[in-house]
Amino acid sequence: MSKVISYAAVSAKEKLAPLHIERREVGAKDVQIEILFCGVCHSDVHTARNEWQNAIYPVVPGHEIVGRVMSVGKDVKTFKVGDLAGVGCLVDSCRVCPDCVDGLEQYCDGEIFTYNSEDKHFGDGRSAKMTYGGYSNQIVVDEHFVLRISDKLNLAAVAPLLCAGITTYSPLKHWKVGPGSKVGIVGLGGLGHMAVKLAHAMGAHVVLFTTSANKVADAKRLGADEVVISKNPGEMQAHLKSFDFILNTVAAAHNLDVFTELLKRDGTMCLNGVPEHSHPSPSIFNLIFKRRQIAGSLIGGIKETQEMLDFCAEHNITSDIEIIAMKDINEAYERMIKGDVKYRFVIDMATLES
Ligand code: NAP
Ligand code: ZN
Numbered sequence: 001m002s003k004v005i006s007y008a009a010v011s012a013k014e015k016l017a018p019l020h021i022e023r024r025e026v027g028a029k030d031v032q033i034e035i036l037f038c039g040v041c042h043s044d045v046h047t048a049r050n051e052w053q054n055a056i057y058p059v060v061p062g063h064e065i066v067g068r069v070m071s072v073g074k075d076v077k078t079f080k081v082g083d084l085a086g087v088g089c090l091v092d093s094c095r096v097c098p099d100c101v102d103g104l105e106q107y108c109d110g111e112i113f114t115y116n117s118e119d120k121h122f123g124d125g126r127s128a129k130m131t132y133g134g135y136s137n138q139i140v141v142d143e144h145f146v147l148r149i150s151d152k153l154n155l156a157a158v159a160p161l162l163c164a165g166i167t168t169y170s171p172l173k174h175w176k177v178g179p180g181s182k183v184g185i186v187g188l189g190g191l192g193h194m195a196v197k198l199a200h201a202m203g204a205h206v207v208l209f210t211t212s213a214n215k216v217a218d219a220k221r222l223g224a225d226e227v228v229i230s231k232n233p234g235e236m237q238a239h240l241k242s243f244d245f246i247l248n249t250v251a252a253a254h255n256l257d258v259f260t261e262l263l264k265r266d267g268t269m270c271l272n273g274v275p276e277h278s279h280p281s282p283s284i285f286n287l288i289f290k291r292r293q294i295a296g297s298l299i300g301g302i303k304e305t306q307e308m309l310d311f312c313a314e315h316n317i318t319s320d321i322e323i324i325a326m327k328d329i330n331e332a333y334e335r336m337i338k339g340d341v342k343y344r345f346v347i348d349m350a351t352l353e354s
């Protein structure tokens with residue numbers, strides 16, 4: 001085992017602060033990675049503050065991890081010391097269920113998330129140890145869950161692809177977004193800005209819905225064909241019954257009906273956001289009259305995450321980021337909650353002193 005330094009929440013109410021944690025020995029199939037950058041996802045805030053009522057403290061958040069391979073186990077085939085490597089939201093799964101066999105490990109009942117999951121490598125059957133995420137200078141992960149990273153892209157700006165990128169890429173692909181589709185993206189935050197870039201690169205007509213009037217010019221620069229201020233009913237009405245697909249990335253409870261009524265017959269609104277409090281119940285009339293659907297989607301499997309990273313390398317897509325020092329994480333959380341980030345904070349792990 002090796003002791004490493006991290007930033008952790010020790011309770012829902014306290015600020016994140018330095019904490020020494022243990023990483024396991026590098027096993028035969030493990031890759032040990034020096035973490036160079038880690039993105040800051042809104043899920044980190046939800047978990048650190050126990051907004052989903054499932055936090056086991058201490059929580060070391062962070063699942064948008066990029067870095068360099070420090071060592072590999074004897075059976076590792078795809079990575080060698082010095083390679084760039086990425087880790088997203090998953091570090092293990094059962095490997096044998098139909099979801100795992102289909103490369104959809106995120107839907108496996110035995111999935112192990114990068115943080116705040118029971119860590120089977122440490123569990124002694126009595127007191128489970130939890131996984132610790134990327135707000136740290138090092139991590140050890142099974143080769144199957146480690147992603148290859150192109151050296152053509154800015155490494156810090158690649159980090160958010162590991163969650164925000166794949167979480168939006170997966171539903172856009174699943175609902176077959178492409179040339180000829182009219183797609184709505186709701187919310188221009190970490191997920192939303194990646195969704196705009198990806199849907200644009202897939203060839204769709206992209207409409208961004210935002211509550212922030214000051215994000216209109218940015219949304220167009222990022223690839224939106226149109227931008228709608230969702231608080232303005234007149235602007236919303238102009239798009240009634242016109243969308244094939246809407247991807248909703250909002251991190252707070254809100255009225256879904258103003259979006260479902262914009263869907264065409266058989267259109268789908270997929271929810272990515274997981275707010276602390278439930279959305280008000282949606283109108284059934286809005287759904288039955290045009291056979292519309294409200295769906296959900298969870299991150300993406302490992303195979304699809306690699307596909308997304310390769311797609312981004314090919315299309316020169318990365319996240320728009322603000323680099324921060326580790327010690328500034330608590331202020332970054334406050335700014336993110338206010339929607340004041342353009343469009344993802346990324347921690348420079350060189351600022352984490354051991
Ligand atoms: P974020 O960067 O904070 O972006 C969320 C955006 O939602 C904000 O920028 C804002 O956009 C909009 N928003 C926030 N509060 C709002 C409100 N009260 N009413 C309307 N709009 C509001 O968060 P993120 O990292 O993109 O994450 C978004 C959500 O997805 C979080 O709940 C996160 O936990 C969840 N998530 C889910 C998955 C999954 O697998 N399904 C994966 C990762 C994250 P505007 O200013 O443009 O309105
Ligand atoms: Zn995330």
Ligand code: ZN
Nearest residue numbers: 094097100108
């Ligand atoms: Zn499984």
